[in-house]
Amino acid sequence: MEAEQVAIVILAAGHARRFGSDKLMADLDGAPLGVRAARALLGIPAAAHFAVCQPKAAIARHYADLGYTRVENPNADLGLSASLHLAVAAAAMTKAQALLIALADMPFISAAHIGALIAACDGAIIASSDGAQAMPPAIFPRANWPLLLQAQGDAGARHILSQARYLAAPIGSLRDIDTPYDLAASKSPSLGLDQSL
Numbered sequence: 001m002e003a004e005q006v007a008i009v010i011l012a013a014g015h016a017r018r019f020g021s022d023k024l025m026a027d028l029d030g031a032p033l034g035v036r037a038a039r040a041l042l043g044i045p046a047a048a049h050f051a052v053c054q055p056k057a058a059i060a061r062h063y064a065d066l067g068y069t070r071v072e073n074p075n076a077d078l079g080l081s082a083s084l085h086l087a088v089a090a091a092a093m094t095k096a097q098a099l100l101i102a103l104a105d106m107p108f109i110s111a112a113h114i115g116a117l118i119a120a121c122d123g124a125i126i127a128s129s130d131g132a133q134a135m136p137p138a139i140f141p142r143a144n145w146p147l148l149l150q151a152q153g154d155a156g157a158r159h160i161l162s163q164a165r166y167l168a169a170p171i172g173s174l175r176d177i178d179t180p181y182d183l184a185a186s187k188s189p190s191l192g193l194d195q196s197l
Contacts, residue, residue, distance in 0.1 A: 001097065001098055001118055001119070001121040001122070001139075001141075002118075003044050003045050003046055003115070003118050004045060004046065004047055005047060005095075005096060005097040005098060006044070006046045006047060006096055006097070006098045006099070006100050006118050006121075006139065007046060007047050007048045007049075007050065007090070007091035007094050007096035007098070007099050007100070008041050008044060008046040008048070008049050008050070008100045008102070008114075009049075009050045009051070009052060009071075009087040009090065009091065009099060009100070009101050009102070010037060010038055010041060010049075010050070010051045010052070010063070010068070010102050010103070010104050011052050011080065011083045011084075011087065011101065011102070011103050011104060012024055012034055012051055012052060012053045012057070012059055012060075012063070012104035013052050013053050013054045013057070013073040013076045013082075013083045014076065014080070014104075014105070015076060015077075018178045018179050019177075019178065019179055019180060019183075022058060022059075023105060023177065023178075023183075024057075024058075024059040024104055024105065025058050025059055026177075026180075026183055028107055028177075028183065028186070032059060032062055033104075033105065033107055033177060033183065034059040034062065034104045034105070034107075035059070035062045035063070035066065036107035036108070037102055037103070037104055037106055037107055037109050038051065038062070038063055038066055038068065038104070039066065040109055040110055040111050040114070041102060041109075041111070041114060042066060042067065043111030043114075044111055044114050044115060044118070046096075046100070047094050047095060047096040048069065048090075048091070048094045048096065049067065049068045049069065050068060050069050050070075050071050050087065050090045050091070051063035051068040051069070051070055051071065051104075052071045052072075052073050052083045052086050052087055052090075053070055053071070053072065053073065054072070054073055054074070054076050055072045055073075055074055059104070069090070071086050071087070071089075071090050073086055078153070079152075079153040079154030079155070079156070080151070080153075080154050080155070080156035081151040081152050081153055081154070081155070081156060083156075084101070084148045084149075084151050084156055084157060085148070085149055085151070087099065087101060087148070088145045088148050088149055091145070092145070096142070097141065097142050098118070098121055098139050098140060098141045098142060099139070099140045099142070099145060099148075100114065100117065100118065100137060100138070100139045100140075101136055101137065101138055101139075101140070101157070102114070102136055102137040103136050103137075103176065105176045105177045105178070106136065106137075106174060106175070106176045106177075107177065107186070108172060108173045108174070108175055108186075109128075109137055109169070109173055109174070110170065110173055113128065113137070113167075113169050113170060113173060114137060116167060117137060117138070117139045117167055118139060120165075120167055121139045121141060123141055123143075124141070124164070124165050125138065125139070125140050125141065125144055125160065125161070125163075125164040125165065126138065126139050126164060126165045126166070126167055127161040127164040127165070127166055127167070128166070128167060128168075128169045128174055129166035129167060129168050129169065130168075130169060130174045131168065134161040134162060134164055134166050135161065135174055136157075136161075138157065138161055138164060140157075140160075144160075147160050148160070
């Protein structure tokens with residue numbers, strides 16, 4: 001599939017309860033954690049770039065400055081599924097033939113891996129893999145969007161991804177940040193992570 005046929009959505013409406021503060025605004029190498037994945041995704045010449053955020057979220061301004069179309073999620077308490085439904089609705093307003101979903105708290109994803117996911121999309125759902133399980137970023141051909149609309153609660157698309165094809169991601173690139181410890185550890189040179197955009 002060509003990148004121009006894909007709508008890219010970054011989900012950034014979570015409450016970050018385990019983090020204890022505004023996780024996406026936490027500093028990571030001089031920039032808000034939540035913009036790192038967004039910057040990487042801008043390297044893809046997609047049909048559209050959307051960011052699903054809570055109303056009045058501080059990170060929303062950063063996405064707007066990057067050129068993302070903001071999609072407000074006033075029902076974040078309903079879990080990740082509410083953001084997925086909004087992502088599908090936004091993509092459905094475009095001519096995109098696939099929807100690529102990424103999470104804002106995964107700051108080490110790369111444009112190269114996203115490009116590989118898109119190139120591999122031939123009609124099947126394709127998820128990223130860390131060698132143990134399927135996870136976002138993942139790409140969903142348009143015919144599969146109704147499955148995303150069936151998602152309920154905070155499990156999101158987990159049950160869908162368990163049946164997807166997998167594409168291995170670079171080691172460490174699928175690391176997510178859930179706690180202050182995760183953030184501190186992600187800055188440690190001993191991890192050997194490629195933290196470049």
